[in-house]
Amino acid sequence: MKKLLLTLISVGIVVLAAALAFAYWPTHTRAIDAGPAADAALVEKGRYLAYAGDCTACHTKPGGAAFAGGLPIASPLGTIYSSNITPDAEHGIGHYTLDQFDRAVRHGIAANGSSLYPAMPFPSYARMTDDDVRALYAYFLHGDIKPSAEPNRATDIPWPLSMRWPLAIWRKLFAPVPDAVAFDDKRYTDPKIARGAYLVQGLGHCGSCHTPRGVALQEKALDEQAPGYLAGGQVIDGWFAVNLRGNTADGLGRWSEQDIVDTLKTARNAHSAIVGQPMADVAVHSTQHLSDDDLHAIAAYVKSLPATANDPSSYTADDHTAKALQAGINDSRGAEIYVDNCAACHRTDANGYTRVFPAIAGNPTVLADDPTTLVRLILGGSHLPSTQAAPSPLGMPAFGDRLSDDEVAKLATFVRGNFGNHAGAVDASAVSKVRATLPKE
Incomplete structure (x- = not known):
C-alpha cells in the first residue's frame, strides 16, 4: 500500500510538472507591422469594428465610463470583472504596444504575459485580419475614448481556482492560433457570404x-x-x-x-x-x-x-x-x-x-x-x-x-x-x- 501511494505521488508530481511546463512554455506570436501612422480614416474604421465586436457590452458597466470595465460576468468558477480598455496609461491599455494589443485580442495573452479568461472571446477574434487589429488599436489608443483611472477589479474566484496558469493550458488546447486559422474567404464562392462568415465567426463572436x-x-x-x-x-x-x-x-x-x-x-x-x-x-x-x-x-x-x-x-x-x-x-x-x-x-x-x-x-x-x-x-x-x-x-x-x-x-x-x-x-x-x-x- 505504501509503495502504491508513493507511486501515485510520483506520477502526480510528473503530471503536474508536465502541466506547468506546457502552461509556461512561451507562446510564439508574429508581430504585426505597425503600418502607417493612425489617421482619421483608420480611427473611424476602428470605431466601426468596435461596434461590430460589441466591445462596449462587456467593457462598460451600467453608469460607468465608456470602456472602463468593471462589468460582472458570471462563470462556473465565480464572478469575473471586465477590464479597463480605455487609453489610460496606468489602469487601461494606454501603455500597450500594437503587438501587446494583438496578443491580448487574438491570443488571449495580457501585456504581463498572463492568460486572459475566455470570457474575452479571443478564440473568435483570432480570425481577425492584421488590418482590422491595427484599426482597432488606432481607435482605442488614438480615438475619442476618454482615459479612465478606474482600477481593474480582481475576480471573485477563490484560490486555488483563481490561479491563472491553468488558463494557459486551456488557451493552448482550445483557442486557435491566428497564423494557423487566419480567415480564408476563398472557402466561400459568394463574396457576400464570405464577408458574413468573417463577421459572424470573428468580430461578431456569435x-x-x-x-x-x-x-x-x-x-x-x-x-x-x-x-x-x-x-x-x-x-x-x-x-x-x-x-x-x-x-x-x-x-x-x-x-x-x-x-x-x-x-x-x-x-x-x-x-x-x-x-x-x-x-x-x-x-x-x-x-x-x-x-x-x-x-x-x-x-x-x-x-x-x-x-x-x-x-x-x-x-x-x-x-x-x-x-x-x-x-x-x-x-x-x-x-x-x-x-x-x-x-x-x-x-x-x-x-x-x-x-x-x-x-x-x-x-x-x-x-x-x-x-x-x-x-x-x-x-x-x-x-x-x-x-x-x-x-x-x-x-x-x-x-x-x-x-x-x-x-x-x-x-x-x-x-x-x-x-x-x-x-x-x-x-x-x-x-x-x-x-x-x-x-x-
Whole structure:
C-alpha cells in the first residue's frame, strides 16, 4: 500500500510538472507591422469594428465610463470583472504596444504575459485580419475614448481556482492560433457570404453564445465545418441562446434574410421575434450600427447554414387550437391560463401582431429544446429595446407574482404543444429553478 501511494505521488508530481511546463512554455506570436501612422480614416474604421465586436457590452458597466470595465460576468468558477480598455496609461491599455494589443485580442495573452479568461472571446477574434487589429488599436489608443483611472477589479474566484496558469493550458488546447486559422474567404464562392462568415465567426463572436460548449467549456465548433456551430445550447445570464441554423422549428429556417437583418437592426422583425436581454444589448450596442451591406452579409451567411440533425421539436401550421379557443373551449388548465393572461396580446390564434407582439405559433424561442427563455419571459417579462430604427421600447409584463410554478409549467407546456407547435413539456421544478435566478427586487 505504501509503495502504491508513493507511486501515485510520483506520477502526480510528473503530471503536474508536465502541466506547468506546457502552461509556461512561451507562446510564439508574429508581430504585426505597425503600418502607417493612425489617421482619421483608420480611427473611424476602428470605431466601426468596435461596434461590430460589441466591445462596449462587456467593457462598460451600467453608469460607468465608456470602456472602463468593471462589468460582472458570471462563470462556473465565480464572478469575473471586465477590464479597463480605455487609453489610460496606468489602469487601461494606454501603455500597450500594437503587438501587446494583438496578443491580448487574438491570443488571449495580457501585456504581463498572463492568460486572459475566455470570457474575452479571443478564440473568435483570432480570425481577425492584421488590418482590422491595427484599426482597432488606432481607435482605442488614438480615438475619442476618454482615459479612465478606474482600477481593474480582481475576480471573485477563490484560490486555488483563481490561479491563472491553468488558463494557459486551456488557451493552448482550445483557442486557435491566428497564423494557423487566419480567415480564408476563398472557402466561400459568394463574396457576400464570405464577408458574413468573417463577421459572424470573428468580430461578431456569435458562436460564443450560440454554439454548444464541451466539458472544458470550450466551444465545440468555431465555424460551419463542424455541424454543431451556432446550434444553440447555452444559457447566458438566464436566457437560452437559440439555434441559428436552418431548422424550421427551433432555428431560423422559416426566417428570410430580411427577417434576420431586421432583428439585428431593430431587435424585431415581421415575426415580432422574441429577443432576450443579452441579444437586445447586442442590437443596441452593436448590430444596429452596422451597415446594411454587412447586415445582409451576416444574414446571408446564417441562412447558408443547414439544419441540425435530430431536431426534437417541429412546427406544422394548425388552426385547431385557435378555433377551439375562439369557440370558448378551454379544455385544460394551460388553455385557461393562456386565455386569461396571453390572448389579449398574442391572440387566440397565437399569431400576435406584426412587429409589436411576437407570434407564439412556430416561434423558435417557444420551440427551443431548452425552455429556459420561455419560462423566464413568463415569470419576469421583458421588453424590446429602443433602437434608432424602432424607438418604441415595447414590453411584456411579468406574471411570476400571479402564477405559481405549476401554473407557469402548464402554460409553457400548452404553448409548446399547441397552435402547430410540437415541443417537450415543462416541469414545475424547471420553473422553480428559473424563478430562483431572477433578480430580487
